[in-house]
Amino acid sequence: MRVREIRLKSRPVGMPTAENFEIAEVETAAPGPGEALVRNLWMSVDPYMRGRMYDRASYVPPFQVGEALQGGAIGEVLTSNDPGLKQGDLVESMLGWREAYSAPAGMLTRLPESKVPPQAFLGVLGMPGLTAYAGLLEIGQPKEGETVFVSGAAGAVGSVVCQIAKIKGCRVVASVGSAAKGDWLRSVGVDAVVNYKDGDLLANVRAAAPKGVDVYFDNVGGAHLEVALEVARPFARFVECGMISQYNNTAATPGPSNMTNIVGKSLKLQGFIVLQYAHLRDQFRREMIEWIEAGKVKWEETVESGIERAPGAFLNLFTGANTGKMLVKLA
Amino acid sequence: MRVREIRLKSRPVGMPTAENFEIAEVETAAPGPGEALVRNLWMSVDPYMRGRMYDRASYVPPFQVGEALQGGAIGEVLTSNDPGLKQGDLVESMLGWREAYSAPAGMLTRLPESKVPPQAFLGVLGMPGLTAYAGLLEIGQPKEGETVFVSGAAGAVGSVVCQIAKIKGCRVVASVGSAAKGDWLRSVGVDAVVNYKDGDLLANVRAAAPKGVDVYFDNVGGAHLEVALEVARPFARFVECGMISQYNNTAATPGPSNMTNIVGKSLKLQGFIVLQYAHLRDQFRREMIEWIEAGKVKWEETVESGIERAPGAFLNLFTGANTGKMLVKLA
Numbered sequence: 198m199r200v201r202e203i204r205l206k207s208r209p210v211g212m213p214t215a216e217n218f219e220i221a222e223v224e225t226a227a228p229g230p231g232e233a234l235v236r237n238l239w240m241s242v243d244p245y246m247r248g249r250m251y252d253r254a255s256y257v258p259p260f261q262v263g264e265a266l267q268g269g270a271i272g273e274v275l276t277s278n279d280p281g282l283k284q285g286d287l288v289e290s291m292l293g294w295r296e297a298y299s300a301p302a303g304m305l306t307r308l309p310e311s312k313v314p315p316q317a318f319l320g321v322l323g324m325p326g327l328t329a330y331a332g333l334l335e336i337g338q339p340k341e342g343e344t345v346f347v348s349g350a351a352g353a354v355g356s357v358v359c360q361i362a363k364i365k366g367c368r369v370v371a372s373v374g375s376a377a378k379g380d381w382l383r384s385v386g387v388d389a390v391v392n393y394k395d396g397d398l399l400a401n402v403r404a405a406a407p408k409g410v411d412v413y414f415d416n417v418g419g420a421h422l423e424v425a426l427e428v429a430r431p432f433a434r435f436v437e438c439g440m441i442s443q444y445n446n447t448a449a450t451p452g453p454s455n456m457t458n459i460v461g462k463s464l465k466l467q468g469f470i471v472l473q474y475a476h477l478r479d480q481f482r483r484e485m486i487e488w489i490e491a492g493k494v495k496w497e498e499t500v501e502s503g504i505e506r507a508p509g510a511f512l513n514l515f516t517g518a519n520t521g522k523m524l525v526k527l528a
Numbered sequence: 529m530r531v532r533e534i535r536l537k538s539r540p541v542g543m544p545t546a547e548n549f550e551i552a553e554v555e556t557a558a559p560g561p562g563e564a565l566v567r568n569l570w571m572s573v574d575p576y577m578r579g580r581m582y583d584r585a586s587y588v589p590p591f592q593v594g595e596a597l598q599g600g601a602i603g604e605v606l607t608s609n610d611p612g613l614k615q616g617d618l619v620e621s622m623l624g625w626r627e628a629y630s631a632p633a634g635m636l637t638r639l640p641e642s643k644v645p646p647q648a649f650l651g652v653l654g655m656p657g658l659t660a661y662a663g664l665l666e667i668g669q670p671k672e673g674e675t676v677f678v679s680g681a682a683g684a685v686g687s688v689v690c691q692i693a694k695i696k697g698c699r700v701v702a703s704v705g706s707a708a709k710g711d712w713l714r715s716v717g718v719d720a721v722v723n724y725k726d727g728d729l730l731a732n733v734r735a736a737a738p739k740g741v742d743v744y745f746d747n748v749g750g751a752h753l754e755v756a757l758e759v760a761r762p763f764a765r766f767v768e769c770g771m772i773s774q775y776n777n778t779a780a781t782p783g784p785s786n787m788t789n790i791v792g793k794s795l796k797l798q799g800f801i802v803l804q805y806a807h808l809r810d811q812f813r814r815e816m817i818e819w820i821e822a823g824k825v826k827w828e829e830t831v832e833s834g835i836e837r838a839p840g841a842f843l844n845l846f847t848g849a850n851t852g853k854m855l856v857k858l859a
Contacts (some may be wrong), residue, residue, distance in 0.1 A: 248792065255792060256762065418787060431587065437790045444788070451782030456749060457775070459768045460799040461579065461586060467798075468791040 198225045198234070201504050202265040202295035209250055211447040212515060217250070218508035221265075228299040233282045235272035235300065237527045240293035240504075241319040242511040243268065243353075244416075247444045256470050268293035269324055271308070271315045273528075282307065287315050289323070296504055296527055311486060320353050320522030321496040322485055324471055329357035329414075330481045331474035332436040334365075336467045337412040341366035344406050346425060349416030350387070351378035351497075353522040354438060358414045359387050360494045367412070370405045372398070372421060374517040381520060385495050399424045409433075417442045423453035429462055437468040445515065497521025529556045529565070532835050533596040533626035540581055542778040543846060548581070549839035552596075559630040564613045566603035566631065568858045571624035571835075572650040573842040574599065574684070575747075578775045587801050599624035600655055602639070602646045604859075613638065618646050620654070627835055627858055642817060651684050651853030652827040653816055655802055660688035660745075661812045662805035663767040665696075667798045668743040672697035675737050677756060680747030681718070682709035682828075684853040685769060689745045690718050691825045698743070701736045703729070703752060705848040712851060716826050730755045740764075748773045754784035760793055768799040776846065828852025 199222055206219040228234045246268060249260045260266055270293035274286040279302035282288065288305040292298050308318055320326060332354075339345055345362040349355040350371030362369045363386045371387045373379050379390035389405035391398065402410075402424050409430035415422055418440025425435065443450060458464060488494040499519035501510040507525045514523055530553055537550040559565045577599060580591045591597055601624035605617040610633035613619065619636040623629050639649055651657060663685075670676055676693040680686040681702030693700045694717045701720045702713045710721035720736035722729065733741075733755050740761035746753055749771025756766065774781060789795060819825040830850035832841040838856045845854055 256794070418791075422787065423783075437795075440788045440791055449785035452754075452785055452787045453783040454780035456753065456783045457771045458799075459797060460749075460771055463587070463799045463801055463804070464768075465796065465798045466790060467796040468789075468794045470794055473794070 198297060199223070200225050200296035200298075203504060203507050204265050205250060205260045205262050207262060208252060209247075209445070212445045213247065213250065213512055215508055215512070220505055225297050226299050228276060228278050231279050232299050232301050233277040233279055233288070233305060234275045234297065235288060235290065235292075235305065236275050236297045237270045237272040237293065237295065238287075239271045239316040239319055240507065240525045240527055241269035241323070242507065242514060242523050242525065243325070244439055244441045244444065244514050246511065247515075256472070266294035267291050269319050270294075270527075271318055272297070277302070289318055294504075294507060309482070313486070313489060316498065316522075316524055316526075317496070319524060320498065321357055321489070321494060322482055325353035325522065326357050326485055327474060327478055327481050328438060328471045329354045330361060330485065331471060331477050332438050332469060333358050333361055333412070333414060335474060335477075336436045336469060337414060337434050339365050339367045339412050342368075343411035344368045344370060344408060345412040345414065346370045346372070346402065346406060346410040346428070347414045347416075348372045348393075348421040348425075349439070349441060350382055350390075351375075351520050352416060353519075355414070355416050356382065356385070356496065356521055357494065360385055360488075362412070363387070364488065364493055368406075370402065370410070372402070372417075378520050381497060393421065399427060402428055412436065414438060415440065419443055419450075423455060426453050426455045426458040426464070429458060429464055431462045433462065433464050435464060435466040437466055441515065498524055500524050500526050502526045529628060530554070531556050531627035531629075534835060534838050535596050536581060536591045536593050538593060539583060540578075540776070543776045544578065544581065544843055546839055546843070551836055556628050557630050559607060559609050562610050563630050563632050564608040564610055564619070564636060565606045565628065566619060566621070566623075566636065567606050567628045568601045568603040568624065568626065569618075570602045570647040570650055571838065571856045571858055572600035572654075573838065573845060573854050573856065574656070575770055575772045575775065575845050577842065578846075587803070597625035598622050600650050601625075602649055603628075608633075620649055625835075625838060640813070644817070644820060647829065647853075647855055647857075648827070650855060651829065652688055652820070652825060653813055656684035656853060657688050657816055658805060658809055658812050659769060659802045660685045661692060661816065662802060662808050663769050663800060664689050664692055664743070664745060666805065666808075667800060668745060668765050668767045670696050670698045670743050673699075674742035675699045675701060675739060676743040676745065677701045677703070677733065677737060677741040677759070678745045678747070679703045679724075679752040679756075680770070680772060681713055681721075682851050683747060684850075686745070686747050687713065687716070687827065687852055688825065691716055691819075693743070694718070695819060695824055699737075701733065701741070703733070709851050712828060724752065730758060733759055743767065745769060746771065750774055750781075754786060757784050757786045757789040757795070760789060760795055762793045764793065764795050766795060766797040768797055772846065829855055831855050831857050833857045
């Protein structure tokens, strides 16, 4: 079976470009014993993938130049040589960035029965959703009546953070990069929105959170982190989920000038990776499905179609082109 | 009774100078009912006092211009109108920066019986000791075999951190500003010393901690914090106790350029104030006295004599003139 895949052609320096990717046609082997042949329906592009394009040791190994990229994907089993999978089953894998593949059944997870569309398992019910859930609840520990400030708030993670914080009885202040994103977040219950491209961020956050911030969920780093250190209340928790504003830096970029607030206000800043919270996945999915069915959590998708559009979809993450989960529809 | 006290004459801008202080002679009132008249024997100067010289809300109220400063002190009861205190008792108070005072017994704590000299209750057995103990053990959570990096390591807090980390079976790397301080720390068991004034700090810390750092106990902030973010191992804990390098900044000073390590290495940075750990004080004193008697914890003092030397002693904290606890002997 001839299929297309996207390979890392060269390591990006600074902002990635289309030139860093190449598309190739390969022959997918027939599935061996214990394997299944899967056609991908959806693949995910996520900001963390930028980190895997650097050649450095990290919590996941770097992508290799000349090889297909990897990432979350939802596919349909075409043929199976494993008793646990049958034709038509929907499966989740880390074998995105390709149209189809054969893989051992152990690398595939069958999607649970549910009324939600399968691609939601790449977003609100998948890794970004668990990231939001575990980061906010385990590290942020929001209490009723507290103020939660979220950057990158209209993204796949941020938008779920905002809604879980509302469920927990918090006041939510969201930073976004467009009026349309702000309108969407207000429509799902966010209390106040600031547009970081519009006016003085510190003044705007101060106005939106006059009593200060108890939890900061950081997706972007940089200027937002500096503002959060300024408006933090004593004992505030900073969920350090991502710093997308810094991922494409080519030179050392100065950090926040107000780090002494960490001492003076007894702040906690904690980074994490979602893999640490794998034990919460079942509980998370159960609760999230309840919230979705109760209309308490909604989501948006930004969809590109065709594997040839996958690099562009990934690049668009860094310009804020997506509202909600950025997806590529492969079939 | 005529006594001298040190007042804040003006709020420092940048590095404090002798001009920011004034000495005054006042009449101490005779003790009223329930009060005691106390002659101070020792007073403490500590870096945190710099923060109280700014006119801003914080976890302790700011010092007031024209009024006597406050701080830890050990004194001797001269006369008492309270049944719980008698002449000759040694008491701890926050009424330093003056030679004598009358105060309600409730503001005084009688020192426990022990073989250690009374001024140790301003250092290794007092607030700096508890700061080291609670910060390292509660936030740092060092495990046997881990590497602990300590900045300001020859100070009142840092030197205790180093020795508790050794008791807990860690490898200890200490940053100091002079060879003599390094020699002292080596003599009490520190494994490796770097002199931050001598050569490339990052390269020197890397050489001293080739496997990286699991716990960073931060007393100084600035360049040391940036180095620590660089050498931190995944899941390292940063005990954000102080940032003395930043306390006298007059303009915004860029922070660490490598903040993304917080996300990428799942680091935890946590600030604290020792008051949060008041419930550990009895346990701390019990353990610390055991360690002292077993020869496992030693300390140094840098002593100035006479209240007129107190401002100078305080200023010397910012030039690293002290080894161990900086004290002023008043009588």
